[in-house]
Amino acid sequence: MNVDWQAFTPWTALGGGALIGLATALYLLGDGRIAGISGIVGAPLRALLRGRLSEIDRPQPWFIAGLLAAPWLWRLCGGAAPGLPAVSTAMLVGAGLLVGVGVRMGNGCTSGHGVCGLSRLSLRSLVNVLAFMAAGVASVSVVRHLLS
DSSP: OOOOTTTOOHHHHHHHHHHHHHHHHHHHHHHSSOOOHHHHHHHHHHHHHHTOGGGSOSHHHHHHHHHHHHHHHHHHTTOOOOOOOSSOHHHHHHHHHHHHHHHHHTTSOHIIIIIIIHHTTOHHHHHHHHHHHHHHHHHHHIIIIIOO
16 A cells, blocks of 8 residues: 555644544533434434424534535635545445445444544444444445446
């Protein structure tokens, strides 16, 4: 494996990681909840689908708005847009469905388990993160070596 040192951006990665840590800590301290994206996005979506708008908590729409606004703000600040993946729409949809199934099976997503769960020393989160990583390695191996 070779590292593309020209594209290596340790300071932006460090800054992004620090912002994610700060956001999750503030969400936990301010609302007392774990900042797992699947829960933050899933709960209001389920409430909307059931027609129960009163079940949507106040911080959730703001958190979602921040997630949606972040790439636009990054671009306004001069950040380069990431390259688009060279895969078909069907493969992207299939990948999204597999991620959704994994989130339901693992009772949370990578942000909830990886960022919040590991920082709280959760054994369940450690097992889930190891499973996420193994599935990611297997997926990349299949796509890069068997499908291409």
